[in-house]
Amino acid sequence: MRNEQFAALFKKIVLSRYPLDAVAEVEALYKGHDSHPDHEEIKLHGESLISAIYFYNDLPDRSLRIDLEILRTLPSDDSMYYTIINRAVMSSSRSERNAEMLPFVLNYLENPAQEFYKILFLLHWYVQHYPGNGDREFEKYMPKLSSIAAEMGAALDEAKPFSESVVFLVSEFHRADKDLHALRVAYRDEAKERFAEVLDEFLANEPLLFFRNQATNEFKS
Numbered sequence: 001m002r003n004e005q006f007a008a009l010f011k012k013i014v015l016s017r018y019p020l021d022a023v024a025e026v027e028a029l030y031k032g033h034d035s036h037p038d039h040e041e042i043k044l045h046g047e048s049l050i051s052a053i054y055f056y057n058d059l060p061d062r063s064l065r066i067d068l069e070i071l072r073t074l075p076s077d078d079s080m081y082y083t084i085i086n087r088a089v090m091s092s093s094r095s096e097r098n099a100e101m102l103p104f105v106l107n108y109l110e111n112p113a114q115e116f117y118k119i120l121f122l123l124h125w126y127v128q129h130y131p132g133n134g135d136r137e138f139e140k141y142m143p144k145l146s147s148i149a150a151e152m153g154a155a156l157d158e159a160k161p162f163s164e165s166v167v168f169l170v171s172e173f174h175r176a177d178k179d180l181h182a183l184r185v186a187y188r189d190e191a192k193e194r195f196a197e198v199l200d201e202f203l204a205n206e207p208l209l210f211f212r213n214q215a216t217n218e219f220k221s
Contacts, residue, residue: 003042005029010049018056026050044070048084060091064100067091071104076111082118089125098129109141116148117173124170127163138162145169153209176211183215195219 009029013022030046033039047066054063067088074081085104092101105122108114123141130137145165149156154172156165179202186198199219206212 003033003038006042006045010045013049013053018053020053020057023050023053026053044074044080048080051084051087055087055091060094061097064088064091064095064097068100076108077113081108082114086118086121089122093125093129102126102130109144116151119144120148120166120169120173123166127166131163135162151210153207153212172208176206176208179206180211180214184218187219 006029009022009025013019013026016022026046026049030039030043033042036042047070051063051066051070054060054066067084070084071081071088074084085101085108089098089101089105092098105126108122109119109126111119123145127138139162142162145162146156149165149169152169152173154169156168160168183198183202187195190198199215202215203212206215
């Protein structure tokens, strides 16, 4: 969305660490654009920002109420959808309202077009909160999980239960993502000659092809 007023307000709120008293300011902004051609988009981003403010102020019920209302009408292929459903599952966990989120999660898991890590993180929520469903229920997602592992460049142990495989892939993703972040910091802080050594070391030791490719594309292109 390209709205300079909203962009400036969003930046101010994020840099101020989501102050609760900013809710009124966000509401005033998007309500003040009710005749704007992009009103619906501004309202969507505004409501999502208000939900984030509640989320970061440890008010998960308020955040979840907004996100559920958005999810009921927002197409799952909208660019905002994952941001909202990802926040909503965390709110539902904190509020013990997982049953309200389950239909949205299961529907999202059926979308083959989503990036693999989005599916992986929602699978993780599913197996965490519905372990009683067991491998019989989860096995229909096994081809999806195998595809995720292939995109990551990770090897799955077929002897492990589905839920353990999900936890393993999530853990590996976070580990590698943290190491890639450290590489980006080194690119910013290290001398060019020293960084070349750090990059070569990362590429030699990182087992996940997805992250090696990211590093190569960022620093060797």
